[in-house]
Amino acid sequence: MTAGTVQALVVCSTASGAVTSAGGPVSCGTDAKGNPLYLSTVQAYVVDPASAGYFDAIATPFDYTQAFGFWSVAFTSVVGLYFACLGIGTVVNFLRRA
Structure with a gap:
């Protein structure tokens, strides 16, 4: 039983990524230090909502x-x-x- 899938996500990062609009990188604002942020794609493991209870049970405080x-x-x-x-x-x- 898989708990999720690997998917391509679009995130804001300091590196100008592959997400472009009319040939240029798409800006999504600046960070706390004033550095520009750009949209970029990353691969991430996305947890299935049905498996969220399993991960919540594991994340209980240490007894x-x-x-x-x-x-x-x-x-x-x-x-x-x-x-x-x-x-x-x-x-x-x-x-x-x-």
Whole structure:
């Protein structure tokens, strides 16, 4: 399932682009510094409106509480596994020397 399509868009940019009117670039005003802006074409990935909900769900704020919970479980599991393996190694060494 595609979330959108690649389309040609017309935007204002500082470079005089391929959009022309009677042989010259089309001006669309100036930027904050007074530099002239011209219409130009770019290719962009345009999201389908039906897929907008998917991207909105991804863009939710980061939940630090949930991340802390996941990290705590993972860290506790690693430390627990370390001590379990340490105990097994101690028993194996004891049996090997006995």
